[in-house]
Amino acid sequence: MSSIDLETWSQVPLAPPDSIFKLTAAYKADSYPQKVNLGVGAYRDDDNKPWVLPVVKKATEILLGDPTLDHEYLPITGLPEYTSAAAKLILGADSPAISEGRAVSVQTISGTGANHLGALFLSRFYTFNGAKQIFLSDPTWANHHAIFKNVSIEPLLYPYYDPRTIGLDFTGFISALQSAPTHSVFLLHACAHNPTGVDPTPEQWDNIAAVMIERSHYAFFDCAYQGFASGDLDNDARAVRSFIAKGVPLLICQSFAKNAGLYGERVGALHVVASTKDAADRVKSQLSVLQRSEISNPPSYGARVVSLILNNPELFEEWKRDIKTMAHRIIDMRQKLFDILTNELHTPGNWDHILNQIGMFSFTGINPEQSRALVEKGHIYLTTNGRISMAGLNSHNLRYFAESLDKVVRGLL
């Protein structure tokens, strides 16, 4: 009788830790009293604490007090009251996609789950023009690369961020759209681009849509910050809705992690807009098959919280106020940071981008060396690409950060 094989996993190599995780771990281990964490992509209040939205607390109480609530399985595609309300939120309640039954909505494990399911669906059913590829912005959320590679879609890059202007490389972007083979798939950030904070203007979005239609491209929208970007839900959905109105074939990945502060509850949705109801029904049936062999059905709790908020007019209004609280605190930090750098410290360089960029993140424009100096000398934790999470700034640490940034730009740190 052969002995039991104890070598089964002996060749498994150690994988490098997630870079953000490393950063957070280093921050936690740092004992410097003035340390600042600008790595995390989660909202913090002015005291640097996680913030459970007051409306979420209310919804939680309601759920706890509901005697009819159980923990039964949701349908494969999720809680219907949740998915229909989530669709209305991003597509617009009066969207022809909804009234014509052309929108398919599936509840997913937050934004990552939506991206994964959307990518998986494309890899199985999209008629790629040649190899299975997708164009991602340069740069984009790091996990986008892993998500597409994981389903055998090769990520390519389209120009996006221009380090010279610390803004959008619009010419490069349009060029890429024009030169890509027809029927290519482009991943677009609906608002509050991660990691740069640089968004196209409405006019630029119109241009992008026009070229996409001309080239028969497919738009893979990732919308993780609706409401959080400008403070207004409809405003932040503008690009998505205009693309639908113009008939660009598309899908949308939606997350309630940030705008409802529900991060760990994993609340998201994938919306595929088809051109006919018949196509939508068939797409839905195939999405169900894919979902069933991975998770069977999505988690109930978070969806119930969001469903309550979206479907109850009072709670919905309160949610909008809570979103504005978050968005405005961030906009306020941007304004104050800009003021200190420009008017008080007269830090070399133009800092307009701090005001122009939008959402949780800001690409400061500093180089990797300067970023590392901020971490090592200033105990200010940010990623090497110079990205800061505005949510990590508050009235207590803003001045320290501004002064440290000023020093590092002057080479004095």
Add this chain to the structure above:
Amino acid sequence: MIPAVRPILRYSTRSLSTWSHVPAGPPDPILGVTEAFKADTSPKKINLGVGAYRDENGKPYVLPSVKKAEAILTASNADKEYLPITGSGDFTKNAAKLAYGEESIPLAENRIAITQSISGTGALRVGGAFIARHYPHENRKIIYLPKPSWGNHTPIFRDSGLEVRGYRYFDKATVGLDFAGLKEDLKAAPEKSIVLLHACAHNPTGVDPTPEQWKEISDIVQEKGLFPFFDMAYQGFASGSTSRDAFAVRHFVAQGHQIALAQSFAKNMGLYGERVGAFSLVTSDAAERAKVDSQVKIVVRPMYSNPPIHGARIAATILSTPDLYREWEQEVKGMANRIISMREHLYNALTNDLGTPGEWGHIKSQIGMFSFTGLTPEQTKALAEKAHVYMTADGRISMAGLNGNNIQYFAESVHKAVKGEL
């Protein structure tokens, strides 16, 4: 001269082509039963399809220990921050203890790599993907499933990238275990293949190996160098005892097997829709555990980043609070006992009251939520269409769907179906 029609039509025509070739997918054979049941308006309808526990009144049962845990959690004002990729440490630590046992040596030696998962399905899927990627025996990425097995096993493992084959399990003639066939097939499997084992309360048959048979299976697995992957979705639910139901898992581990294990808390904690589960691997030392753990994270991150907090916190609270733990054990026993009593009732109704043709002992000897009635697909179809009694086409019934109010009607319907009188 009428100007040419403007581009609007051209755009629609283009986008019409995107999904026009996508075929309609089939309805899920198990979850589709519930949908059909919901659409039925008959007051007599009975749903014996999906494996979700129902109380004596046919209602979903929220465990009192779960309610208590939820109240504790709400009062604690916990935040909603992201969990680590492999989930809540409190949860996984306690889940491992529950499955492997407090005295487990690999546990004490920090050799168990464990991740929180999206219930049992997610555990199987992460496990399948991990194995497809890292199993060192390149031409042995083959998983043997018992015949029959839970319907979803096949697509889960196939989509993970494994080849799916079967080993004999259910004996139609005896309505029991085809142990000789099982042994033959495992011995004939290529060395180093992977074998999926239902830890307890086999789904869909309810037929489990005896402890002695498990020991023999362990020996064969060792002899053939097979890799054992346990699916444990009913710990506590089968016999009423969590330790008894973990016998096979713990025996294999004690024998030195490096197992893979998928755990679900859907049934034993009634947490179904909260998606609470765990996937674990027994590794050879703590350093290897760390490497395996790092690679499991690479599997999880591009699929869903990190798992949901709510259900895991409930489970962790129960498992780590002695009073709640004891309460929970009693509640699980209660569910298991109600099911055992329904088995008794049904057997008596068919055998003694109605004299239904056939031998119905298997209803009593089978274990867990499900029973393989032996009904044919034609009979199950007739039961749905004529009697408004819903079960999966393979004749599997969820015993949990039976209660004092409907069991007589059910027995009579089965009687008619068997006699062809529906």
